[in-house]
Amino acid sequence: MNRILILFAHPALEKSKVQISLLKAAQSVDGVTIHDLYELYPDGLIDVVYEQDALTEHDIILFQHPFYWYSAPAMLKEWQDLVLEYGFAYGASGNALRGKTLANIISAGGSKNSYSTHGHNRYSIIDLLRPFDQTANLCGMNYLPPFAVHRTHDMPKEKIEMYAELYRQLLWKLQRDLPSEETLASLRYLNDWVQS
Amino acid sequence: MDSLLQAFIFLSAGVVAVPIASRLGLGSVLGYLIAGVLIGPFALNLLHDATQLMHFAEFGVVMMLFLIGLELQPSLLWRMRFPILGMGGLQMALTTAAITGIAMYFNQPWQTALAIGLILSLSSTALALQILAEKKLMNASSGKSSFAVLLFQDIAVIPIIAILPLLAITAPLTNVDTANIAAVVTADAHSSGGGNLIAHLPGWQQTIIVVMAVVSIILAGRFLTRPLFRFIADSKLRELFTATALMLVIGIALLMTTVGLSPALGAFTAGVVMADSEYRHELEANIDPFKALLLGLFFISVGASIDFALLGSKPIVIMEIVLGLVALKFIILLFLAKLFKIPGGGSYWFSFSLAQGGEFGFVLLASTLENRILHKETIDILTAAIALSMVLTPLLILFNEKFVIPRFKEDKSTTTADEEPMEEQDNPVIIAGFGRYGQIVGRLLIGNDIPVTVLDHSATHIERVRRFGFKVYYGDAGREDLLHTAGADKAKVLVIAVDDREKAKSILKMAKHSYPHLLVHIRAYDAMHYHELKSEGADFISRELFLSSLSMGEKTLQALGMRAYKAKRQARQFAVHDQKTTDRLGEHISDNKRYISESRHAQEEVLNILRGDRMSYRTSEDHSWDATGHE
Known part of the structure; x- marks a missing residue:
């Protein structure tokens, strides 16, 4: 069974509708560890040793966050800068993360179509997530396509619940399995893998 | 004769x-x-x-x-x-x-x-x-x-x-x-x-x-x-x-x-x-x-x-x-x-x-x-x-x-x-007053390997902290000669952490007069004291209970269910707002030539601050991360 660690970053969860539902969904799955970064470190002082120990003890690392400005909220960047140290995550002796799996769980205001060459966001989600992809690569991790919730701002409650349920299933499935090489070759969203 | x-x-x-x-x-x-x-x-x-x-x-x-x-x-x-x-x-x-x-x-x-x-x-x-x-x-x-x-x-x-x-x-x-x-x-x-x-x-x-x-x-x-x-x-x-x-x-x-x-x-x-x-x-x-x-x-x-x-x-x-x-x-x-x-x-x-x-x-x-x-x-x-x-x-x-x-x-x-200076007995920081306040300042500095000269005039105080390896000297920091012996002419910062407001002010005055190069960081009793110290040219003034009360407020907000990060931001914003209010009132004091008794003034000040607080919370509603563009 894959042990899952979710690094959750949302600076104003009290204003969120989608992310709070996703978070609750994750909390309902047994054996999933969640680090709520803004709640744990309101003054930005990240406990690096604690975070690194958590990484060592898990197989799948999920960055769950709103897709602010085509990236993660500041705290998650801070987390990467501090926790993914040379000698731990990368470098000659830095192989603590080797063979583990990384994926982003994101919520975005724009539609799926807007994230394309023709859409107003001009790039696909996969393209925009390249920095995470390469971060995983440098750390010797396997990077999966994202689980994404699009068009969040006017999303009806039922639809949010639907996504929360889908996310719950994703976590359950990830605990037991990972997408195969062949699946990954054509997979653009983890959403599709759960439903397959 | x-x-x-x-x-x-x-x-x-x-x-x-x-x-x-x-x-x-x-x-x-x-x-x-x-x-x-x-x-x-x-x-x-x-x-x-x-x-x-x-x-x-x-x-x-x-x-x-x-x-x-x-x-x-x-x-x-x-x-x-x-x-x-x-x-x-x-x-x-x-x-x-x-x-x-x-x-x-x-x-x-x-x-x-x-x-x-x-x-x-x-x-x-x-x-x-x-x-x-x-x-x-x-x-x-x-x-x-x-x-x-x-x-x-x-x-x-x-x-x-x-x-x-x-x-x-x-x-x-x-x-x-x-x-x-x-x-x-x-x-x-x-x-x-x-x-x-x-x-x-x-x-x-x-x-x-x-x-x-x-x-x-x-x-x-x-x-x-x-x-x-x-x-x-x-x-x-x-x-x-x-x-x-x-x-x-x-x-x-x-x-x-x-x-x-x-x-x-x-x-x-x-x-x-x-x-x-x-x-x-x-x-x-x-x-x-x-x-x-x-x-x-x-x-x-x-x-x-x-x-x-x-x-x-x-x-x-x-x-x-x-x-x-x-x-x-x-x-x-x-x-x-x-x-x-x-x-x-x-x-x-x-x-x-x-x-x-x-x-x-x-x-x-x-x-x-x-x-x-x-x-x-x-x-x-x-x-x-x-x-x-x-x-x-x-x-x-x-x-x-x-x-x-x-x-x-x-x-x-x-x-x-x-030529290189003599043996470094001239510490860059002098702390005047080593009670509960000064001790925290001292511990932080010493923890960062910064040698500190400490003056205190409570013998029992000194006895106690010396047991923990602090170099504390008995003396009244308000005396120019003593401050001089403590190395005020070579020090960079003087931290005045005494609890007596008049004493603090007199040390500040004397230090600013005799050692213009010396940065003076001082503990203020309240807003009124803050203004007095500011007009005497203190380089950094900290109101003694402010940060402590602020963190108490923050933790209370959190206990009521507010997210930690929001509570932190609210507290920080309050601090900024409070600083502005305090400074504005300070200007008012210097404009106002007529005599207002200290207590009367303090009362008025509290009312003004409270009024200002409510207004500012209406105007500075936190729009950060509103779910408009993104999620």
């Missing part, structure tokens, strides 16, 4: 001569010496008994040695062991050997020659340190080296005094004679009324008693002074502290006199023993004015006691001795300076400032008379020679400054100003 008149004469001579001498660039020491000559028996003859005066004023040397001892923690002494032993030891050995050789050449028996050699090898601590301090060279390598040599000499006086009785070639005088001579010659016979009580004992017994006296001072200094000062400090009467400090120094002087030792050495030993004491700075601040006055008096009396009659009767011999002595010492010192690589002009400062006979010479000469080591005539001549060599020093320093040092100016790296 008569003694008051005498005191008036001294003071006015000093007050007139010293500023003029300083203005002319001659230095204060020469000023005092000239003043002494002027009021002495060979000019205006306003003095009754210059010798007696000198003995009284020698007490200034006792105090100076006590203060020097206080500066010398055993650790500092240990770090200076090589220059002290090497330079100091060589200086004494070479000078003593040379002078002894010359004296033997003039047909003196070896014992007499050795006694003269030992006595003349000493330099004047009072004179040299005063000059070096005045030229701001104490931290330069020339100053450090001079200090090392002087220290070795000062320590060497102890064995010299013990050895001198063994050099006697005839039987000691009878008891009565000794007392008579002591009354004429030794400093301390007058001030104490006692005199040497052990002079009649055989040499070896005297030596044992001397050692025992020194050991008793060390033990008493280590184990008795701290409880004593604590007891005195608890009384919170400042003059009592001064009285205790003086009592201590005078008591040591008396004890030393009783056993026939130099009181200065006893005081020095006591000083070293107490150098680790938390009361050190306060002691320094209390003794220093007395020392300065008495040293001035000492220099005056040296000037006044120059025996121009003797000088007139044997001008050639005395001048030969003086010039020979100064030249010989200078050459040996210069050789040492080169040997120990004192850079450039520093070697000349070092050599000129130490090329003279010292005040210990007077004391030792007195004891040679008691012990019948030297003839009265020889002693008179040597005494005059030492005094004249001391007069010559400021002149030589002047010569050095005007003609020798300028030649080194081109080579920047060797000028004294560029």
Whole structure:
């Protein structure tokens, strides 16, 4: 069974509708560890040793966050800068993360179509997530396509619940399995893998 | 009345001569010496008994040695062991050997020659340190080296005094004679009324008693002074502290006199023993004015006691001795300076400032008379020679400054100003007040390896925190002299953490006035106090309970279910808003010329703040991360 660690970053969860539902969904799955970064470190002082120990003890690392400005909220960047140290995550002796799996769980205001060459966001989600992809690569991790919730701002409650349920299933499935090489070759969203 | 008149004469001579001498660039020491000559028996003859005066004023040397001892923690002494032993030891050995050789050449028996050699090898601590301090060279390598040599000499006086009785070639005088001579010659016979009580004992017994006296001072200094000062400090009467400090120094002087030792050495030993004491700075601040006055008096009396009659009767011999002595010492010192690589002009400062006979010479000469080591005539001549060599020093320093040092100016790296500072006992941060507030500041700094000088005037406080390894000194930071001793002229930041608002303000005022370079970080009692401190030019002001209350508010918001990060931001925003409100009200205060009672004002202020709070929360609604564009 894959042990899952979710690094959750949302600076104003009290204003969120989608992310709070996703978070609750994750909390309902047994054996999933969640680090709520803004709640744990309101003054930005990240406990690096604690975070690194958590990484060592898990197989799948999920960055769950709103897709602010085509990236993660500041705290998650801070987390990467501090926790993914040379000698731990990368470098000659830095192989603590080797063979583990990384994926982003994101919520975005724009539609799926807007994230394309023709859409107003001009790039696909996969393209925009390249920095995470390469971060995983440098750390010797396997990077999966994202689980994404699009068009969040006017999303009806039922639809949010639907996504929360889908996310719950994703976590359950990830605990037991990972997408195969062949699946990954054509997979653009983890959403599709759960439903397959 | 008569003694008051005498005191008036001294003071006015000093007050007139010293500023003029300083203005002319001659230095204060020469000023005092000239003043002494002027009021002495060979000019205006306003003095009754210059010798007696000198003995009284020698007490200034006792105090100076006590203060020097206080500066010398055993650790500092240990770090200076090589220059002290090497330079100091060589200086004494070479000078003593040379002078002894010359004296033997003039047909003196070896014992007499050795006694003269030992006595003349000493330099004047009072004179040299005063000059070096005045030229701001104490931290330069020339100053450090001079200090090392002087220290070795000062320590060497102890064995010299013990050895001198063994050099006697005839039987000691009878008891009565000794007392008579002591009354004429030794400093301390007058001030104490006692005199040497052990002079009649055989040499070896005297030596044992001397050692025992020194050991008793060390033990008493280590184990008795701290409880004593604590007891005195608890009384919170400042003059009592001064009285205790003086009592201590005078008591040591008396004890030393009783056993026939130099009181200065006893005081020095006591000083070293107490150098680790938390009361050190306060002691320094209390003794220093007395020392300065008495040293001035000492220099005056040296000037006044120059025996121009003797000088007139044997001008050639005395001048030969003086010039020979100064030249010989200078050459040996210069050789040492080169040997120990004192850079450039520093070697000349070092050599000129130490090329003279010292005040210990007077004391030792007195004891040679008691012990019948030297003839009265020889002693008179040597005494005059030492005094004249001391007069010559400021002149030589002047010569050095005007003609020798300028030649080194081109080579920047060797000028004294560029030399590395002395042992880092001058901490960059001074914390005034080490209660609950100051301790946190101190712990953070010390945790970051920043050495901190701490002043506090609660003895119980000090006792407690010293157990945890803090270096805390007893004292009132509101006193300029104490702040100076704590190193305010070299420190970067003064943290005023005292809880008394008026006290805090007065320390701030004084620090800003005397040390404009010093950044003052200060603890404010409330907003009103904050404004007062701001107008006095404090560089950083922290309201004492503000951050603590703020974090209490933040945690309370969190307990009610607010997300930690939001609570944190709300608290921070409140702090910004509160700062603005406070500053705005501060401007209002300075605009408003009419008097508003403090309490009334404070009340009004609270209302204004509350009104402002509600308004600001309406306007500064947090729009951050609103789910418009993104999620």
